Amino acid sequence: MSGCTSPHQNEPSSPSGQIAEQSAAGKSLAPCATATHSKSCVIAGLPAKVSNTQSFEAPYLVSGAAVKRVNLVVDAQAGYGNLSLYAGEQLLIDNLDIPTQGKQTLNALVAFAQSGLQTLRVEGRSGTFVVEAIEFDDRPDLEVATFADISEQIGLITEKTYKYGGPSIGDIDRDGHYDFVLNNHNFISTQLVMNQGNGQVDIKALFPFAQDFHGSALADYDADGDLDLMVAFGGANGTSPTSYTLLRNDDGIFNDVSAQAGINAPARGRSPRWLDMDSDGDLDLALLNAKTPNSDGPQQLFYQNNGDGTFSQKRIAGIENAFGERALITDFDGDGRADLMLFSPIALWRNNGDFTFTDMSAKWLPESASGEWVDLAAAEMDVNNDGRYDIYIARGKTLYELSKKSIDFNPLSQKLDIRDDGEKGRTAIDFYAPNAIVLNEMNLTYRQYNGDFPVFLGGNKNRHVVKATGFQPVQVPEEMKTADDHLVIDMAMAQGWPEQRQQNGLYIGHLGNGQWREEWVRNEIVYWNISFALSGLTDVSYDWQANNRNIQDLLLINRGDHFEDQSQAWNLPQGGNHRGVTHGDFNNDGWTDLFVYRYGFLKERVTDLLLLNTGKGSFETTTVHGAHDINDLGHGDMGQAFDWDLDGHVDLLNGSEEEGYWYLYQNQGKSSGNYLLVNVGYSPQQPIDSLGAEVTVTTSDGRQWHKRVGSAGEVFSQGQIDMVHFGVADVQQVASIAVRWRNGETAELGNQLVNRMYRLGQQQPD
Numbered sequence: 001m002s003g004c005t006s007p008h009q010n011e012p013s014s015p016s017g018q019i020a021e022q023s024a025a026g027k028s029l030a031p032c033a034t035a036t037h038s039k040s041c042v043i044a045g046l047p048a049k050v051s052n053t054q055s056f057e058a059p060y061l062v063s064g065a066a067v068k069r070v071n072l073v074v075d076a077q078a079g080y081g082n083l084s085l086y087a088g089e090q091l092l093i094d095n096l097d098i099p100t101q102g103k104q105t106l107n108a109l110v111a112f113a114q115s116g117l118q119t120l121r122v123e124g125r126s127g128t129f130v131v132e133a134i135e136f137d138d139r140p141d142l143e144v145a146t147f148a149d150i151s152e153q154i155g156l157i158t159e160k161t162y163k164y165g166g167p168s169i170g171d172i173d174r175d176g177h178y179d180f181v182l183n184n185h186n187f188i189s190t191q192l193v194m195n196q197g198n199g200q201v202d203i204k205a206l207f208p209f210a211q212d213f214h215g216s217a218l219a220d221y222d223a224d225g226d227l228d229l230m231v232a233f234g235g236a237n238g239t240s241p242t243s244y245t246l247l248r249n250d251d252g253i254f255n256d257v258s259a260q261a262g263i264n265a266p267a268r269g270r271s272p273r274w275l276d277m278d279s280d281g282d283l284d285l286a287l288l289n290a291k292t293p294n295s296d297g298p299q300q301l302f303y304q305n306n307g308d309g310t311f312s313q314k315r316i317a318g319i320e321n322a323f324g325e326r327a328l329i330t331d332f333d334g335d336g337r338a339d340l341m342l343f344s345p346i347a348l349w350r351n352n353g354d355f356t357f358t359d360m361s362a363k364w365l366p367e368s369a370s371g372e373w374v375d376l377a378a379a380e381m382d383v384n385n386d387g388r389y390d391i392y393i394a395r396g397k398t399l400y401e402l403s404k405k406s407i408d409f410n411p412l413s414q415k416l417d418i419r420d421d422g423e424k425g426r427t428a429i430d431f432y433a434p435n436a437i438v439l440n441e442m443n444l445t446y447r448q449y450n451g452d453f454p455v456f457l458g459g460n461k462n463r464h465v466v467k468a469t470g471f472q473p474v475q476v477p478e479e480m481k482t483a484d485d486h487l488v489i490d491m492a493m494a495q496g497w498p499e500q501r502q503q504n505g506l507y508i509g510h511l512g513n514g515q516w517r518e519e520w521v522r523n524e525i526v527y528w529n530i531s532f533a534l535s536g537l538t539d540v541s542y543d544w545q546a547n548n549r550n551i552q553d554l555l556l557i558n559r560g561d562h563f564e565d566q567s568q569a570w571n572l573p574q575g576g577n578h579r580g581v582t583h584g585d586f587n588n589d590g591w592t593d594l595f596v597y598r599y600g601f602l603k604e605r606v607t608d609l610l611l612l613n614t615g616k617g618s619f620e621t622t623t624v625h626g627a628h629d630i631n632d633l634g635h636g637d638m639g640q641a642f643d644w645d646l647d648g649h650v651d652l653l654n655g656s657e658e659e660g661y662w663y664l665y666q667n668q669g670k671s672s673g674n675y676l677l678v679n680v681g682y683s684p685q686q687p688i689d690s691l692g693a694e695v696t697v698t699t700s701d702g703r704q705w706h707k708r709v710g711s712a713g714e715v716f717s718q719g720q721i722d723m724v725h726f727g728v729a730d731v732q733q734v735a736s737i738a739v740r741w742r743n744g745e746t747a748e749l750g751n752q753l754v755n756r757m758y759r760l761g762q763q764q765p766d
Contacts, residue, residue, distance in 0.1 A: 033059035033117060043120070047075075047132045050083070050124040052411045053539055056131055057122075062087070062115045065138035069620060070110050072096075072134055075103045078127025080548045080575070086121040087112055094607035094623040095600075098129060099550035099575025106574060109612065109622035111144050125601075126408065142612055142620060143672065145586035145593075147627040147652060147665035155200045158662040161188040163655040165271075165326070165377075165716030166580060166638030167662075170218040171723070172227045173252060174764065176679075178644055180653060181229060182662055183717050186212050190231055192254070199645075206231070206247065206254060215716025219274035220689045221283045222248065222309050225764040227720060229254060230285065232269030241266035241292050248309075262311045265301050268292050270325040271716045274691060275338040279353040281688045281743040282307055286340065290325050299323070300342075304355065319349050319357040328378040328714045329692075330389055332364060332558060336742065338692050341391070343375040366556070366565040369393070374551045377580040377638060379713035381592045382706050383570075383613065388558035389708070394596055395551040396577035403529040406547040408601040409540045416534045417602040420520065422447060422527030426501070428519040429542045437516070437536040439508070440486035441603070445470040445528040452480070453526065454505045455487060459496025461507070470529065506532070533603065550575030553596070571618040573609055579657070580638030582713035584650035585727030588673025590705070591615045595627070595652060597636035605632045605656065627652050627665040634660020641712045643725045648675035648755060650725055673729045674754040676737070680709055680722045681761030683741040690722040690761070692742040697726050700735045728754055 032041035041061075048056040074083065076098050083106070085093040092110040112118075122131055151157070162185035172179040177195035182203075184190060189205035190213050196202060207213075212234035218227045226249045235241035246263050247254040258264065268290040277284040285303040292299070298320035303311035324342030332339055337351040348364050349357040361370065377394040384390070405427070406419040420427060422445070444453055455464040465483040489508060497509035497517055504526055507519045520530060555570050556563035573596070580597035587593065591613035600606035607623040614620060634656035644651040649667035656663065676697060680690040690709045697705045705726050711719045728734065731754055738748040739760045747760045 033061055043134045046134065047130050048122075049128065049130050050122050051128040052125060052409055055121055055123045058120050059117060060087070060120045061117050062112045065140040066112045066115070067139045067142055067144055068110055068112070069137045069139050070108055070134065071137070072106045073103070073132040074098060074106060074129045075132060076101050076127060076129040078129070079546065080550050081127030081129050082125040083129070084123045084125070085110070086123070087118045092624060095125060097550055097573065097575040098127070099548075099552070103132070104574070107571070107621075109139065109142065109144065109620040109624070111622070111624045125410070139620065142614065143587040143589065143670070144612065144622055144624060145610065145649075146625055146668045146670060148668055149629060149663055150666045151662070151664050153199075154664060156193065156203070156662060156664050158182065158191070158203070159188050160634075160659055160661060162186060163637045163657045164214050166655060166713070167640055167653050167719070168216045168218045168229075168717045169640045169642050169653065169711070169719035169721050170227045171720075172218065172249065174226055177646075178642060178721075178723070180640075180719075181206075181216050181218065181717075182655070183216050184213060186210060189213065190216060214269050215271045215718075217272040217274050217718035218720050219283050219691055219718075221274065221305060223282070223689065223765050226251075230272040230274070232272050232287070232716070235266070235268035235290070235292065241268055243267065244269050244272060244287055257309070261309060262313070263303065265313060267301055271327045273327055273329055273340070273718050275329060275340075275351070276692070276742055277302070277351060277353075278304060278355045279337070280307075281686055283689070283691065285311060286327070288325060288327050288342065291323070302355075314355055316355060316357060318359060322347055322349070322359075326376070326378075326715050328380060328391070329710055329718065330380040330391065331708065332389060332391075332563070333360075334388060334560075336694070336740065336744070338742070341378060343378065343393070344373045345371050346375055346393070364562050366563060368565045368567075369554055369556060369563070376578065377597075377713060377715045379581045379583045379594070380708070380710075381583045383555070383592050384557065384617065385591070385703070385705060387704060387706055388560060389706075390558050391556045391563065392581050392583070392594055393554040393556065394578040394581040395553050396579055396599055397547075397549055397551065400528070402547065402549065402577075402599075402602075403531075404547055405544065406549065406602055407540075407542070408603070409537070410601075410604065411538065414535060414537050415603075416537050416540055417441075417531075418533070419529065419531045419602050422449070422522055422525060422530050424522050424524050426519055426521045427544060428517065429540060431516050431518070431534070431537045431541070432514050432539040433516055433537045434514045435536060436488055436490040437534055438486055438488050439466060439506075439532060439534055441531065441533040442466050442468040442485075443470045443529060443531040444468040447525065447528045449524070449526040451504060451526070453530075456498070456501075456503070456505055456507045457489060457494040458509050459498050461498050462493070470527075531602075549577040549599070551577060553578055569617065571620070573611070573621045576609075579636055580713065580715060582639055582641040582652070584641035584712060584725060586610065586641070586650050586667060587612065587671040588649070588675050588727035588729065589613075589615065589671065590673065590727050590729035590731075594619065595639070595641060597638055597654070599635045603633070605629070605634055605636070605660065608636050608654070626668075627654065627663075629656075629663060632656050632660045634658045638713070638715050640719060640721070642721050643677065643723065646677060646723065646757065648677065648725070673727050674731055676726045676728055676734065676752075676754055677757035678724045678726070678737055678739070679757055679759040680724060680739055681759060681763050682765045683743060683745040683761055684747055685745055686743055687762050687765045688741045688743045688745065689765070690741070691720050693722075694740045695724045696736075696738045696740075697728065697734055698736045698738070699728075699731055700733075723757070
């Protein structure tokens with residue numbers, strides 16, 4: 001990255017009036033400022049260079065459908081980058097990922113707010129690339145779901161906090177309204193959010209103190225008619241393994257019954273899961289954990305439900321020593337039993353129904369899905385309506401992996417963010433700043449190093465100290481306690497550059513004429529993470545390889561006896577660093593859509609991705625959906641798609657990691673498609689609760705939709721979404737609605753009208 005031009009300078013590689021006269025097929029094309037057909041035109045001024053400091057603008061006459069697919073051919077000159085597209089001041093694409101160097105074709109779905117002549121603007125981040133072509137296709141066949149933030153309106157007022165793998169959703173008190181559990185990490189307790197049934201929620205902490213909270217799982221393990229909760233706790237990086245906490249729901253009061261229930265084995269808890277492992281109908285427990293160092297015990301713990309409110313620990317050969325802290329409950333072989341997918345790396349374990357599991361990874365997984373350590377979230381759904389459950393896997397780098405040469409520069413805010421590890425070494429950057437700069441947001445995550453990490457300014461190495469977060473040695477130096485959390489540095493303070501830079505710390509020098517240099521030196525392993533920000537910069541350059549955070553998501557299509565990687569065929573978004581995924585038919589067109597959570601930049605949130613299923617074996621990706629808070633400072637994490645208000649339109653409960661909040665986004669319900677809601681109760685005879693029950697909706701012409709009661713995507717937590725939503729497009733009446741519970745019991749309704757809710761099964765167990 002180099003140069004110091006203004007952020008919106010237009011510098012096409014050819015004169016702006018020079019327009020190509022023919023398409024690839026030889027057809028004469030008009031300029032896009034005058035063409036009446038949005039595809040059959042040429043954008044003036046292309047190819048054009050775009051970078052951190054240089055954008056591209058061109059006129060475009062918006063006509064035809066408001067919803068269009070834009071195809072962009074770009075040639076990336078750096079290892080990666082990001083591209084945003086505007087129409088005037090309307091943001092059409094928010095930081096589309098350019099995952100690799102070289103020529104590539106990207107696409108996204110956009111929705112123009114108005115027709116007529118507008119100015120397109122392409123802005124770049126993180127690298128330099130050449131835009132070679134921009135082409136639009138009308139897509140009047142796709143209805144883009146839009147969302148509105150109703151968090152404050154319903155009383156969902158939450159703190160800024162770290163999250164842990166998404167919420168757990170369920171009708172906890174069985175009053176016909178969805179409640180949820182918010183899984184925070186280590187500063188705010190796990191929170192219970194109860195739906196009051198009047199559009200308002202009540203929030204309370206489930207624990208009176210902060211601990212190392214991890215995932216949670218909702219289920220009625222004691223068959224008393226309400227949902228109980230299992231909560232996982234961490235083990236201080238393995239130095240102090242704890243146990244899980246089982247909270248029994250006694251008429252709305254959650255009581256810790258872990259000890260009396262027999263849940264007492266210590267572990268580094270991550271992902272609790274309820275499932276029937278012995279085919280007796282009641283729910284057993286799989287407790288999935290991080291590996292405890294220097295332990296010869298099993299990594300994964302399993303408990304059999306004794307049917308009297310207690311559990312007995314069971315050893316299960318093979319799976320008890322499998323890697324994987326995260327889990328997805330699925331039924332990949334279609335035998336009606338809940339299987340386990342552990343990750344990372346991905347491993348598929350078939351539930352044999354007799355408290356044993358068989359590793360089916362080699363038989364079922366394609367090569368692209370095996371051996372990777374980047375799988376962060378997964379969702380089960382029937383994406384092509386063939387009756388088999390497919391799996392979407394959101395992939396990215398963990399927070400520790402991001403702490404290795406990660407760099408972001410925003411030319412508009414003139415801010416540079418750095419995140420690096422504290423391993424032995426030295427790293428330098430050059431930057432341009434015409435005036436004083438500000439050093440702040442320093443984080444030094446403690447790693448048994450008790451020395452200091454000062455700031456040395458100029459050739460004379462004048463010493464300063466900036467207060468850092470994450471700095472927790474046995475004894476904090478006094479100067480760290482009294483220091484400011486930022487340092488304003490003018491050119492005179494930092495004049496010159498020292499020849500010797502041997503001491504641990506940050507070195508900053510002004511070389512003259514607005515040119516600066518910085519180097520951070522580690523003579524030994526000092527911290528887990530070194531992060532800081534510099535403000536007042538207009539350009540940055542460096543000669544080392546920055547961390548490319550782009551990892552490709554996977555779509556595994558179930559072929560009945562194996563999964564096939566169809567990521568490219570289904571037009572998944574390229575690259576990205578994705579933390580979560582959830583699914584639902586957001587526009588009620590009869591096809592399952594996806595919502596993918598993006599980490600974004602180091603200190604900036606970007607819009608998450610809505611993937612609309614075209615029904616033709618592909619997705620179209622858009623950032624124009626409204627489920628985004630432009631003022632949020634966190635990162636995309638995980639959420640759940642479910643019909644919060646039971647109006648027939650799927651809403652979103654989203655968590656924003658680190659400096660963010662919890663949000664409930666209401667689907668604005670502007671789609672023309674019809675819907676069905678199926679409230680799955682307890683099975684007619686035994687009775688068995690709804691977890692894992694399969695719902696099938698069949699039309700008179702033989703079309704079918706299949707869904708299983710559970711979560712709409714999983715990382716560390718599990719829910720029970722049992723008021724199951726189906727989009728049915730233009731269908732007016734369905735031939736049947738059928739439910740099959742996990743013990744084989746069934747119930748069915750025939751010839752029912754759409755746009756209403758139906759109950760199958762008992763409301764309460766006998």
